[in-house]
Amino acid sequence: MSLKYAKKSQLISFTILAAIKACNIVFVAYMIQIMLNVASSGSHDYMHLIRLAILTALGQMCFMGSNFVYETVKMGIIRDVNMTLKRANLRYLVDQGEPDVKSGLSLMTNDLKQIETNRITAQLDMIFQGLSFLGAISFAFYSSWQMTIVFLIATIAPALVQMITSPIITKKSEIWAKTNANYTQNVSDSLNGAQATKLYNVRTNIVTRAAKAAQNMENALRNMTLTQAWALELIYSAAELFCFIVPCTIGGIMMMQGNLKVGTLVMMVDLAMNFITPVVTLFNEFNQVKSTVPMWTKTQVALDHVMKDDKQKIDHFEGMEVKGLSYVTNSDHKEIFDGVSLQVKPGQKVLLMAPSGWGKTTLLRLLLGLKKPKDGEILLNGKNVTGKWDAAHNYFSYVNQKPFMFDDTLRFNITLGRQVSDEKLKKVIHEAGLDELVKDQGLDKQVGENGSELSGGQIQRVEIARALLSGRPILLADEATSALDPQLSLDIHKTLLKNPNVAVIEVAHKISPEEKAMFDVIIHLDKHTVETKM
Incomplete structure (x- = not known):
């Protein structure tokens, strides 16, 4: 009742x-x-x-x-x-x-x-x-x-x-x-796909499709x-x-x-x-x-659901080890990759390279505990956290290729509603390269739906600020700069990789030699080869 x-x-x-x-x-x-x-x-x-x-x-x-x-x-x-x-x-x-x-x-x-x-x-x-x-x-x-x-x-x-x-x-x-x-x-499809329908002159088809669904509902x-x-x-x-x-x-x-x-x-x-x-x-x-x-x-399902308190603070980070990781899809039982192994030390910058479609994003989801591998294990601070979201995800922050922006202020998009001291927020804004934006527009600037009032580079920097503000020891970057122009990509990488207290694991299929030089370790996942700085 x-x-x-x-x-x-x-x-x-x-x-x-x-x-x-x-x-x-x-x-x-x-x-x-x-x-x-x-x-x-x-x-x-x-x-x-x-x-x-x-x-x-x-x-x-x-x-x-x-x-x-x-x-x-x-x-x-x-x-x-x-x-x-x-x-x-x-x-x-x-x-x-x-x-x-x-x-x-x-x-x-x-x-x-x-x-x-x-x-x-x-x-x-x-x-x-x-x-x-x-x-x-x-x-x-x-x-x-x-x-x-x-x-x-x-x-x-x-x-x-x-x-x-x-x-x-x-x-x-x-x-x-x-x-x-x-x-x-x-x-939802009709509104989100409006530009594509206008481009290919199929607006009537999409309207008819939605109208048919409306008729069935009515x-x-x-x-x-x-x-x-x-x-x-x-x-x-x-x-x-x-x-x-x-x-x-x-x-x-x-x-x-x-x-x-x-x-x-x-x-x-x-x-x-x-x-x-x-x-x-x-x-x-x-x-x-x-x-x-x-x-x-x-x-009733929602009312009975208990949201776990997962605000565990990671006090120290000794390192991460991935041993013989392989993944097979649940739907068609297709093997995506096999035998992936790597080690990440505190503050180390690691680049994982492989062609598009290899399964790099899937690998990151395995590290987060969102998916379970067929074989292998993931160790954080020497503890097995394989397939365990609750135990694993508090070690990681995440920078997406297309970060999601809330239709709210710049402050909210950086803090995500958390209470943060002005001093800490100012430090993160500086480290993420947002000083100029904040000085010109202020933290109360409305970013618009999906960040429409920000440039692509500014959106990426807001995502980096979120990651840095979390204070987590490992930052995962998923093709974070592939949609940006070369100079902006270089600038973002300088921001991502300059912090000595944060380990970075980036996956990419294409990256410039200058950007490569910023990493301590480069692993070619498809070839099972490793490059290290001399």
């Missing part, structure tokens, strides 16, 4: 206010009974009737004030539960780091909105409707137990309709969840919503027939026989509508909750 993620104090307050709101129904029904009985008694005491009307109006004013507080507390619960679900899903999705983000985007937008509307809100309404039902039926039993039993028996009909329609709604919602995820991916949504509407209509029709017309006919007969007063009959009809309507609404809300089952299942 989603409401277990709300504060207990909020739920208690909501339940109390919902009970007060439910009493409004009983209060009005009771006052109607008294007023009608007075009016039909033959008495001409008009002032008594007026006093009753004034009392009813004052009571309604009090209930109105309480209902304002009820709605405020209700909206607060919805907001807080939504934030809990969003945080949990964000933690889970970021922790998983899946390259295919379509399901995550769909979950964080459409799915969570469906959960808010059809689960959280519905469950809160179910509490109110349940209390309304209990209040109305209790007072109804007190007033006329015979008529109450008639009305209760009649509620079996809408209950049967709900039992039949509920599985159908669940199935329709599963179809909608799948088509919605596909639509989200198509929209059809699935229509079918789900229509099924819910039909189910609700069937429930209401059954309620009107069996829970209103039949009991009212029986009540009329009892009144004709003198066993029921007119005020009591009208009150019973009013109460009946207010304990039949909650029942019907409860069935409808239950169907709404059922429609969110596929989305809630995904969210």
Whole structure:
């Protein structure tokens, strides 16, 4: 149940206010009974009737004030539960780091909105409707137990309709969840691939493709919503027939026989509508909750996920040794490389060279513990960390060929939200060669989406600043300068390799002689040969 993620104090307050709101129904029904009985008694005491009307109006004013507080507390619960679900899903999705983000985007937008509307809100309404039902039926039993039993028996009909329609709604919602995820991916593809579609004059094809996915999603949504509407209509029709017309006919007969007063009959009809309507609404809300089952299942995984505290600080680094590493793909069982061995000393600069497609990036992922080799082992400080992300990754920082930039400030992109002293930040900015940019633009400069406000060289330097700020002993560089011009590549290498306290392992397929000369060791992975400085 989603409401277990709300504060207990909020739920208690909501339940109390919902009970007060439910009493409004009983209060009005009771006052109607008294007023009608007075009016039909033959008495001409008009002032008594007026006093009753004034009392009813004052009571309604009090209930109105309480209902304002009820709605405020209700909206607060919805907001807080939504934030809990969003945080949990964000933690889970970021922790998983899946390259295919379509399901995550769909979950964080459409799915969570469906959960808010059809689960959280519905469950809160179910509490109110349940209390309304209990209040109305209790007072109804007190007033006329015979008529109450008639009305209760009649509620079996809408209950049967709900039992039949509920599985159908669940199935329709599963179809909608799948088509919605596909639509989200198509929209993402269309926007990200806009330049390519314009270049090759295929914009219409891409729009048609996305529109088809949208049509499938809308059809699935229509079918789900229509099924819910039909189910609700069937429930209401059954309620009107069996829970209103039949009991009212029986009540009329009892009144004709003198066993029921007119005020009591009208009150019973009013109460009946207010304990039949909650029942019907409860069935409808239950169907709404059922429609969110596929989305809630995904969210439940995120809520149960525990993010490990992996902020381990590496106090010292004695060296890394790789022994006879080989890797075979899981999909087609193809051997990527075999027999890779190397040693890295503290502060040493190592260049790993091999042609494109050899598997250099895969090798770096093995070092990080993201993948497991077929054979061989990786030792850090003499400890085997092969395939162990938790044990290995805190030794490494990473410079990508195409670093990711957050659409935020320069400061955030360097620190990634960490609290850093001004002195340490200034030092890192200087070491990464960002002094000029910071002096001209300031740390509060917005870098734009994907770093659109920065040059390629500036983006690489921000990535280097991130790596240096982490204070980790080994920096991995994955084709870090292959997309830059020769002079900029040389400048970046001077920045990367000048720090004596950081070991650097760079993989590349092409590099200039001047840049090669900056490394202590050059290993040709495809040839199993090693060059060292004399």
